[in-house]
Amino acid sequence: MKAGKIKVGLIQTSVEDDKARHVQKTLERVREAASRGAKLICLQELFASPYFCQVEDASLFDLAEPIPGPTSSAVSAVAKELGVSIVVPLFEKRAPGVYHNSLIVVGPDGESLGLYRKMHIPDDPLFYEKYYFTPGDLGFKTFQTPEAKVGPLICWDQWYPEAARLTALRGAELLVYPTAIGWHPGEKEEYGASQLSAWQTIQRSHAIANGVFVVSVNRVGHEGPTDGGLQFWGHSFVADPFGVVLAEAGEGEETLVVELDLSRQEYVRRNWPFYRDRRIDAYGDITSRFIDRG
Amino acid sequence: MKAGKIKVGLIQTSVEDDKARHVQKTLERVREAASRGAKLICLQELFASPYFCQVEDASLFDLAEPIPGPTSSAVSAVAKELGVSIVVPLFEKRAPGVYHNSLIVVGPDGESLGLYRKMHIPDDPLFYEKYYFTPGDLGFKTFQTPEAKVGPLICWDQWYPEAARLTALRGAELLVYPTAIGWHPGEKEEYGASQLSAWQTIQRSHAIANGVFVVSVNRVGHEGPTDGGLQFWGHSFVADPFGVVLAEAGEGEETLVVELDLSRQEYVRRNWPFYRDRRIDAYGDITSRFIDRG
Numbered sequence: 001m002k003a004g005k006i007k008v009g010l011i012q013t014s015v016e017d018d019k020a021r022h023v024q025k026t027l028e029r030v031r032e033a034a035s036r037g038a039k040l041i042c043l044q045e046l047f048a049s050p051y052f053c054q055v056e057d058a059s060l061f062d063l064a065e066p067i068p069g070p071t072s073s074a075v076s077a078v079a080k081e082l083g084v085s086i087v088v089p090l091f092e093k094r095a096p097g098v099y100h101n102s103l104i105v106v107g108p109d110g111e112s113l114g115l116y117r118k119m120h121i122p123d124d125p126l127f128y129e130k131y132y133f134t135p136g137d138l139g140f141k142t143f144q145t146p147e148a149k150v151g152p153l154i155c156w157d158q159w160y161p162e163a164a165r166l167t168a169l170r171g172a173e174l175l176v177y178p179t180a181i182g183w184h185p186g187e188k189e190e191y192g193a194s195q196l197s198a199w200q201t202i203q204r205s206h207a208i209a210n211g212v213f214v215v216s217v218n219r220v221g222h223e224g225p226t227d228g229g230l231q232f233w234g235h236s237f238v239a240d241p242f243g244v245v246l247a248e249a250g251e252g253e254e255t256l257v258v259e260l261d262l263s264r265q266e267y268v269r270r271n272w273p274f275y276r277d278r279r280i281d282a283y284g285d286i287t288s289r290f291i292d293r294g
Numbered sequence: 295m296k297a298g299k300i301k302v303g304l305i306q307t308s309v310e311d312d313k314a315r316h317v318q319k320t321l322e323r324v325r326e327a328a329s330r331g332a333k334l335i336c337l338q339e340l341f342a343s344p345y346f347c348q349v350e351d352a353s354l355f356d357l358a359e360p361i362p363g364p365t366s367s368a369v370s371a372v373a374k375e376l377g378v379s380i381v382v383p384l385f386e387k388r389a390p391g392v393y394h395n396s397l398i399v400v401g402p403d404g405e406s407l408g409l410y411r412k413m414h415i416p417d418d419p420l421f422y423e424k425y426y427f428t429p430g431d432l433g434f435k436t437f438q439t440p441e442a443k444v445g446p447l448i449c450w451d452q453w454y455p456e457a458a459r460l461t462a463l464r465g466a467e468l469l470v471y472p473t474a475i476g477w478h479p480g481e482k483e484e485y486g487a488s489q490l491s492a493w494q495t496i497q498r499s500h501a502i503a504n505g506v507f508v509v510s511v512n513r514v515g516h517e518g519p520t521d522g523g524l525q526f527w528g529h530s531f532v533a534d535p536f537g538v539v540l541a542e543a544g545e546g547e548e549t550l551v552v553e554l555d556l557s558r559q560e561y562v563r564r565n566w567p568f569y570r571d572r573r574i575d576a577y578g579d580i581t582s583r584f585i586d587r588g
Contacts, residue, residue, distance in 0.1 A: 161458075165580060204495050205498075205499030244488050290463055293464070
């Protein structure tokens with residue numbers, strides 16, 4: 001365990017239709033975060049593209065890239081230039097007809113430290129992800145950057161305590177959730193506040209249950225038809241290992257740079273020693289779909 | 295699944311030193327809740343006694359009773375008289391030297407529907423539970439009352455997503471958490487707010503992750519030496535299956551009676567179908583103590 005302090009950067013943006021221009025815009029924000037001292041910088045889910053999953057359209061698979069590919073290489077070059085680590089979510093083309101919602105963690109020498117593929121794939125009106133993304137087959141992972149051991153997950157993974165637990169059990173000091181979540185504009189007035197609260201609550205709970213920092217990076221802006229579409233709600237945030245929110249963005253473009261005291265993990269886990277008392281002898285049924293006996 | 299509405303009662307009290315008198319006081323509150331329409335009434339952890347785990351003292355095992363025993367019989371008689379179900383947490387004497395922190399769910403005919411024994415046992419300054427309680431050996435359970443399928447857990451179980459998940463997977467419509475949690479008075483000013491927030495957040499997260507109601511019943515009052523001891527923080531509450539807090543008590547004695555629309559479970563799970571997408575093929579390592587590979 002490292003007892004040092006680290007600054008993390010969260011890049012919350014609206015997304016341009018033109019991919020090259022959007023990647024450049026994001027890399028400018030990365031430079032800004034680095035200039036403010038961030039050593040680990042986290043981009044939002046599928047950062048290079050609009051949230052294309054609002055429709056099922058086979059031509060949109062053209063947005064995917066192999067890894068490594070042009071976008072990952074562009075980000076890696078900037079990571080190396082600045083000497084920072086970057087969490088880079090990408091639409092991955094793995095093989096003909098095999099696409100993933102993925103991310104790589106790039107280290108400060110510009111090399112990829114490894115790949116994570118989104119394990120939990122949603123499918124809801126305007127979030128037609130099961131059409132595009134083959135479920136991840138790499139399991140839950142952590143990656144050792146120079147500053148911290150990072151456990152990345154992606155968006156819908158947020159709602160699964162198992163994903164947070166399995167990543168934290170692998171020694172993560174922080175869980176990072178790139179995400180793309182928003183309101184159906186027609187629902188916002190009635191359900192908007194409870195949806196945002198549920199989203200923040202479940203992620204804070206992973207910090208608490210596991211004694212880890214949580215870094216959640218969401219996009220902003222309206223995408224899709226003006227009389228429908230999705231309004232991405234932003235509110236990127238960082239929670240400490242007891243679930244205390246250290247910083248939270250609003251609903252516009254914003255770059256957060258937040259200092260984490262990694263020694264806080266040991267402190268919190270010592271005082272709230274949940275890991276000590278897990279009943280691993282009694283958790284086997286968690287691999288059941290449902291348990292029909294009472 | 296039942297689509298009906300049900301009123302639940304939460305009995306939040308301070309605890310009298312005299313056991314017989316405290317049991318009578320609690321049963322008066324049960325009558326009050328029933329008169330207000332409650333059909334399922336939940337008592338607080340180890341309801342019949344002060345929180346004796348502040349010291350390790352072998353004579354305090356005398357507070358335990360077999361189940362059935364005098365206290366469970368007194369509560370059962372009232373359940374039958376009123377025609378209500380009651381969640382009854384007790385200090386169980388199972389055999390010489392084998393004691394549990396347990397509960398029974400009593401049905402409206404006064405019969406026990408079954409027993410649950412606290413699975414996760416804490417041990418912290420003034421919460422010396424590992425001295426008193428043998429860890430539960432019955433696993434996670436649900437009990438079908440006439441109104442709803444109840445999944446009971448106890449206090450420290452609150453902090454474990456696995457416990458909530460395994461109980462909910464057995465068909466619980468509501469999770470019930472009798473508890474005894476409070477502040478060290480000397481810590482309250484600095485840590486009180488974040489501790490209360492973490493406690494409420496983790497339980498609301500179980501509602502969200504599982505699409506179940508959560509009913510949490512805590513005691514109130516100061517117990518122990520006036521220059522130390524514990525100040526139990528109350529704040530008993532009910533959350534709906536999306537984590538929305540429907541009712542919350544303060545820090546004094548209070549009886550909450552809260553109407554639940556059980557059809558809300560189906561509604562929430564349809565719109566936030568987390569159970570559909572669980573990666574049961576990838577959760578096996580949850581039975582690991584820790585995972586030393588990255």
